[in-house]
Structure formats: structure tokens, C-alpha cells
Amino acid sequence: MTFDPTEKQAEILRIVFNTADEGRFVSLEELRAKLSYGSKVSQSAVNCSVRFLVIREMVEMVYGSHYGPFVQGRKGYVKPTPAAYRRFKPPQQALEI
Numbered sequence: 001m002t003f004d005p006t007e008k009q010a011e012i013l014r015i016v017f018n019t020a021d022e023g024r025f026v027s028l029e030e031l032r033a034k035l036s037y038g039s040k041v042s043q044s045a046v047n048c049s050v051r052f053l054v055i056r057e058m059v060e061m062v063y064g065s066h067y068g069p070f071v072q073g074r075k076g077y078v079k080p081t082p083a084a085y086r087r088f089k090p091p092q093q094a095l096e097i
Contacts, residue, residue, distance in 0.1 A: 003056045003087070011035060012049055016059055016080050017089060025067060025077035050078055058084040 005013060015034050019026035032038045032046045053059045060081055064074040 003058065005058075008035075008037070009049060009053060012046075012053065012078075013058060013080070013084065013088060016078050017084075020080050025062060025079045028076050028078065031078060057081055058087070 012031065012035070015031055016026055019030075026034070028043065028047060028050065031050070032041070032043055035041070035046070038046075050059060050061070054061060058081060059078050061070070062068065062077050062079050063070050067077060067079070068074075
């Protein structure tokens with residue numbers, strides 16, 4: 001399945017990757033706050049965009065401070081999938097010396 005993200009989906013993925021590079025996952029609330037258009041969009045719209053990325057297997061949702069499976073009432077975090085890394089952040093080629 002090929003997937004070419006829209007500008008807004010690409011921005012979401014950049015934020016998810018940047019946060020993962022910091023050694024953590026971005027919460028849904030933090031994601032909205034970091035979006036360039038975050039003040040102009042509802043949290044429901046952000047959730048919808050994330051659900052689309054989940055369906056495309058670019059991100060997955062994890063919950064709670066230990067990032068486990070869904071439990072009602074736990075905070076949700078967005079995590080990039082291995083497929084997203086393969087598609088958008090391939091490992092750099094080793095330089096031959």
C-alpha cells in the first residue's frame with residue numbers, strides 16, 4: 001500500500017518523529033499544541049487525522065505512562081511504527097572508505 005501524506009499529515013508525522021527522537025511519545029494534547037494550525041482545529045479533528053494514520057499503519061496509539069494497551073481513562077500517546085520509519089526515515093547508507 002502506498003501512502004503519500006497531505007501537508008497536515010506530514011506535519012503530524014514530523015512532530016511524532018521529532019518527539020520519538022527525544023526518547024518519548026507525543027500525547028494527543030501535546031500534538032495539537034505543537035501543530036502550526038493547532039489553534040484553528042478541534043481536538044476531534046486531530047484525533048481523526050491520527051486515526052487515519054493508524055489505519056495507514058504509520059502510527060499507533062499507546063496509553064498511560066508506561067505506554068501500554070488501551071485502558072479507559074489513560075492518556076493516549078502517538079508512536080511511529082516501524083513501517084513509518086522505513087517509509088519516511090530510512091537508515092543512512094554507510095560511507096565506504
